[in-house]
Amino acid sequence: MVTRRTAEEPAYVLHRYDWSESSLILEVFTREHGRIALVAKGAKRPSSNFRPVLLPMQPLRVAFGGDAEIRTLKSAEWAGGQMMPTGEALLSGYHLNELLLRLLARDDPHPRLFDAYAEAVRVLGSGQGQAEPSLRDAMEPALRAFELILLREVGVLPALDSQTLTLAPLQPDGTYALLPEAGLIAVTPEEGRPWLSGGEWLALEQALADPAPFVATLRQAAHSMPGLKALLRPLLHYHCGVNTLRTRQLMIDLHHL
Incomplete structure (x- = not known):
């Protein structure tokens, strides 16, 4: 069975909540897939590359895969060019x-x-x-x-x-x-x-x-x-x-x- 994977998808994090001691569930708004749920495994660890990136109201490029209701976040990069509202x-x-x-x-x-x-x-x-x-x-x-x-x-x-x-x-x-x-x-x-x-x-x-x-x-x-x-x-x-x-x-x- 081939697992679907999406890469370089424009996205914003709408909400995040704890899933385990080290991971997060994210509600993400993407341009081509709409609102989706992603699990960011290990995102709460100090060494995680996700920690400084998964912020609300920041433009991201994400990759994710899986066929379940909650898919797995593979990568997330800040798309740049925007300040955080205050x-x-x-x-x-x-x-x-x-x-x-x-x-x-x-x-x-x-x-x-x-x-x-x-x-x-x-x-x-x-x-x-x-x-x-x-x-x-x-x-x-x-x-x-x-x-x-x-x-x-x-x-x-x-x-x-x-x-x-x-x-x-x-x-x-x-x-x-x-x-x-x-x-x-x-x-x-x-x-x-x-x-x-x-x-x-x-x-x-x-x-x-x-x-x-x-x-x-x-x-x-x-x-x-x-x-x-x-x-x-x-x-x-x-x-x-x-x-x-x-x-x-x-x-x-x-x-x-």
């Missing part, structure tokens, strides 16, 4: 990781989503976004852009150019809310719901269809804050099956210290 940006990176762990099925490739994740982490690490000059200004649109692309990729984001239940086209000057169970619906500002204008939703739909969706969506998201954040949060919680994401609760707790 502070609030690091927590934001863990937020992205949590979303991937909750919403992505194993062995389900999403190359466009992988590229969007790499771009988002690059923004968090460098502090320089494509649309805004400062870290804080770039970080929020980058998170919203990634969330939109993730929701679209896993098939739970409705079309943003029409009302979901009636299929009526959006009016650019109309006001519309995005609800977890009903999709995009017309609302009035007096209802007190978060909303975006039809023109904003149409621009976001066009950005998601762009050949470079992360950059295009980030630029549009920068013009739709903070309404977009308030609209996406309940949608993410609904599809993740939680009231509050762990990383968000951690941010809340830290801000209360």
Whole structure:
């Protein structure tokens, strides 16, 4: 029996936990194989070549083999060219990781989503976004852009150019809310719901269809804050099956210290 082996696969470590006294189980997001589980044998030993490499939010090239649900990590090399996010940006990176762990099925490739994740982490690490000059200004649109692309990729984001239940086209000057169970619906500002204008939703739909969706969506998201954040949060919680994401609760707790 021939054991399958993959080499030079672009990847990021999403999560790691102990498997034995010397080894780790890794949840890894790869470009061509999606989210996979790998065992890194001996990774906790002081002499292991894996120790300085298997860090979150760092671009890697990995080789792995096996046919079981948990495959064996053969090698991992840092792909270089990126700084580790720190502070609030690091927590934001863990937020992205949590979303991937909750919403992505194993062995389900999403190359466009992988590229969007790499771009988002690059923004968090460098502090320089494509649309805004400062870290804080770039970080929020980058998170919203990634969330939109993730929701679209896993098939739970409705079309943003029409009302979901009636299929009526959006009016650019109309006001519309995005609800977890009903999709995009017309609302009035007096209802007190978060909303975006039809023109904003149409621009976001066009950005998601762009050949470079992360950059295009980030630029549009920068013009739709903070309404977009308030609209996406309940949608993410609904599809993740939680009231509050762990990383968000951690941010809340830290801000209360």
